[in-house]
Amino acid sequence: EAAVAQAARDVMVALFPAATTSFDAALSARLASLPQAAASQGVDIGKQVAAAVLQWRTGDGSAVPDPAYTPPALPGLWQPAVPGQVAVGGRYVTTLPFALSSPTLFLPPSPPALNSVEYAQNYQQVYDIGRADSLTRTADQTLLARSVAGVNYSPGPIGVWNSVARGLVTSRQMSLIDSTRLMAQMFVSMHDGIQTSMTSKYVYHLWRPVTAI
Secondary structure (H helix, E strand, O other), rough: HHHHHHHHHHOOOOOOOOHHHHHHHHHHHHHHOOOOHHHHHHHHHHHHHHHHHHHHHHHOOOOOOOOOOOOOOOOOOOOOOOOOOOOOOOOHHOOOOOOOOOOOOOOOOOOOOOHHHHHHHHHHHHHHOOOOOHHHHOHHHHHHHHHHHOOOOOOEEEEHHHHHHHHHHHHHOOOOOOOHHHHHHHHHHHHHHHHHHHHHHHHOOEEOOHHHO
C-alpha cells in the first residue's frame, strides 16, 4: 500500500506539479495509517517504480504538437468538417505505445474503394442509421451513439470506463494488486487501441462519414 501510494504521488506530481501540496497531503495521510517499518520500505519501492516509468515514457512523443495535416481536397480524403478545423491526433503515428510493438501492428483493413459495392452499402447504412430523423435506428443504437459521443455528460468515454472499473473494484472487493492490475491493463489497452485507431486515419486518409454524406 505504501509503494502504490508513493508511486501514485510521484507520477501525479510529475504530471500536475501545481497540485504537489495536495498530493503530498494525501500521501502523508495514507502513510500515517500504515506500520512505519513496512511503510518505509514500500516508499522506497514506490519511488523506484515511479522513476522507472517516468523515465521510460520521457520523450515517448505524446507531448509533441500534432503535425500539420492538409491532404488535397479530393473525394475520399479527409477534409475539415468546418472551415479552419485542424486535424488532431497526428502525433499518435510516432508515439511509443504502452504494450504494442508498433501503432500499426493491428491496423484495421484498408477501406473499400469509393466505387465499390461494399462502400455503397456502408455509406447507405451510415446514412440510414445516422441521420437525425432515422426510421431504422433503435433506441439502444441511439443510446450507444450518444454515450460514445459524450452527449449530455462530461466525463467522456474514457471517464465512463474509469467509473466502470472503479465500480468493479468496489463491488467485487478486489485486492490492491488485482485492482491495480485491472486499472493498468484497462488504460494501457485503451491508449493503444485509441492510438491504433488514430494512426489508421493517417495511414488511410479516409474522409469522415459526415463529409462523404
